[in-house]
Each structure stands twice: as structure tokens, then as C-alpha cells.
Amino acid sequence: MPKTPLDVTFVPGDGVAAVDRALTIATALAQANATLTLAELARVTGMYKSTLLRLLASLQRSGLVVHRADKRYALGPQAFLFGRAFDQTYGLREGIHPVLEWLVEHGTESASFHVIHGKETRLCLFRINSNHSTLDHVREGDVLPLDKGAGGRALLAFASQGASTPAPLVFTSFGERDPLCGAAASPVFGPSGLLLGVLSLSGPLERFSELAVQRMSGLLVNAAETATRSLGGQWPGQALQLDRRRA
Numbered sequence: 001m002p003k004t005p006l007d008v009t010f011v012p013g014d015g016v017a018a019v020d021r022a023l024t025i026a027t028a029l030a031q032a033n034a035t036l037t038l039a040e041l042a043r044v045t046g047m048y049k050s051t052l053l054r055l056l057a058s059l060q061r062s063g064l065v066v067h068r069a070d071k072r073y074a075l076g077p078q079a080f081l082f083g084r085a086f087d088q089t090y091g092l093r094e095g096i097h098p099v100l101e102w103l104v105e106h107g108t109e110s111a112s113f114h115v116i117h118g119k120e121t122r123l124c125l126f127r128i129n130s131n132h133s134t135l136d137h138v139r140e141g142d143v144l145p146l147d148k149g150a151g152g153r154a155l156l157a158f159a160s161q162g163a164s165t166p167a168p169l170v171f172t173s174f175g176e177r178d179p180l181c182g183a184a185a186s187p188v189f190g191p192s193g194l195l196l197g198v199l200s201l202s203g204p205l206e207r208f209s210e211l212a213v214q215r216m217s218g219l220l221v222n223a224a225e226t227a228t229r230s231l232g233g234q235w236p237g238q239a240l241q242l243d244r245r246r247a
Helices: 017-032 038-045 049-062 077-090 092-105 149-158 210-230
Strands: 065-067 073-075 110-116 121-128 143-145 170-174 181-189 195-204
Touching: 017 038, 017 049, 017 065, 017 073, 038 049, 049 065, 092 110, 092 121, 092 195, 092 210, 110 149, 121 149, 143 149, 149 170, 149 181, 149 195, 170 210, 181 210, 195 210
Parallel strands: none
Antiparallel strands: 065 073, 110 121, 110 195, 121 143, 170 181, 181 195
């Protein structure tokens, strides 16, 4: 990423550059799943250290970032409050976690819940690993492409029109985002047909046989419908259809 001087001017339609950069820092800390030094932050964000120090000072005052005694930076208590408020506002954990557990208990691949995270990415909000000995490498908090994989394409398909979208209820992918992994995903809707996110089952590609995909798709749709109704949404009436994508 090219390094440019700090620009705090307002750009019509695009927001404030300083705010965008501050959020880039917070996002980098969230995705790192670890504390970072100033040099590490400069490397992952592409910003000058002098720019980072000014923005970090503001983030520290807000409690979104803390500067530890070992000179490393980490997310602060305000980040926890944001996350808790988000969860409480939508009631997602209470509506989603039970169906993720139900899926894994019924022998599926690892179950996740993904939400849109910017224009080009999605965020794994919840994750429960399967009982299989080998797993795909996705964790809560991971940011993945929005245009690749079953979960991303399902989010894109239902993002604008929600439950009224004439699209398949199950999206599948085989080696698309990761050449060694397969996935299946189904949307979850809230009140007024709003897309809340997608349930995703993912794991090693060799376990995504035709029979396994058919079985998991049925379980996935049942789970997505259950989650939708528990979160105040109405499940679409169309028949089960699969959107298949191979690398």
C-alpha cells in the first residue's frame, strides 16, 4: 500500500480520510489477534509512523486502543463495548449459536456465521469447529473475501433485496477461496426480510462428496430457517435450490 501524508480534509461522498485511517488501525489490531508494535502497525497499514502516532493518540483517548507497558498496541475496552452492543442490538449470539451447535452435533463440517464487512470483505462472527480430526483454518474474527467462496457469494446475492431475492437458498463452492476447502452457505434474515448474515459449513475438500453436500444442504437450510424465525424474520417460500461453483 503506498504511503501518503496525513489528509484530514473532507472528501464529498467519501467521508473523512483521518477517520478512515483511524478505523484502518483498529481493524488491523482486530485482525492481528495479537498486540502490535508501532513498526508492525506501519507495515500492515502502509502508514508513516508519525501519522500513526497522531491517530493512535486519538484512539487511546477514546479507549479504542491501549498502549501497553511493553510498548505494544492492542484494542482497548471500548472495542469490547462496541462488540457487546452489536451483539445485544441484534441478538445474534442467542439466535445463531444454538443452530451452529446443532449443525456440528449432526456431523456436519465446521459451522460459521459470516456478515458483510466493507465493500469487498466478510467477517466470521461466530465459529464452532466440527468433530472431524482435520479442519479448515477459519477463526472467529477472520476477514475473508466477499467475492469468493460460498459464504461470500451468498452474502452478495441477498445483500440488496434480502429475503425477496430470487436466488438459491444454498450456495456451494469447491476449492474456490482455498483450493483445499469446500463450503456451503445459506442466508439468515431478520425483520422486514433484512439479510443478517449467512450460515456456512466449511472443511477439507475431499469430504464434500455429492452425497455429503446433499445431506449438509438439507441440514443447513433447516438451521438457517430456524435462525431466521428466532431472530424475527420470515423464511422465503421458494423450494430448495443449490448454486454450485467449482474452481
